[in-house]
Amino acid sequence: MTLDAQGTNATDRAGLNGQIPRCDHIDQLSVVEYGSPECKACLASGHTWTRLLVCLTCGWVACSDDSRGGHAKAHHQETDHPVVAVLEPYSTWRWCYAHRRTV
Incomplete structure (x- = not known):
């Protein structure tokens, strides 16, 4: 058994590569219908x-943090919905705002 600095079993929390604790948020997700492929807040402001x-969590579509509005992060801050995915075909990239890393 490997203990972390707090004396808890670090092996139980390890991810697939053994380096990063697993993100439990992805286990709590269900299938959701995605909204229309546009950022409504950007459209309203002309960006x-x-x-x-x-x-x-809910299917809300918004612009990424590297966009001018950063509306996906604002949605997380408002709702505490933790995980987003990029809206591109065949992409498997997901980001957990709670853990501030890809999952």
Whole structure:
């Protein structure tokens, strides 16, 4: 058994590569219908976006943090919905705002 600095079993919390604790948020997700492929907040303010992200809790679509509005992060801050995915075909990229890392 490997203990961390707090004296808890670090092996139980390890991810697949043994380096990072597993994100439990992805286990709590269910299938959701995605909203329309646009950032409504950007459209309302006349801005464009770099990438679109979809909230995997409710399906809300918003612009990424590298876009001018950063509306996906604002959605997380408002709702505490933790995990988003990039709205691109065949992409498996997901981000957990709670853990501030890809999952």
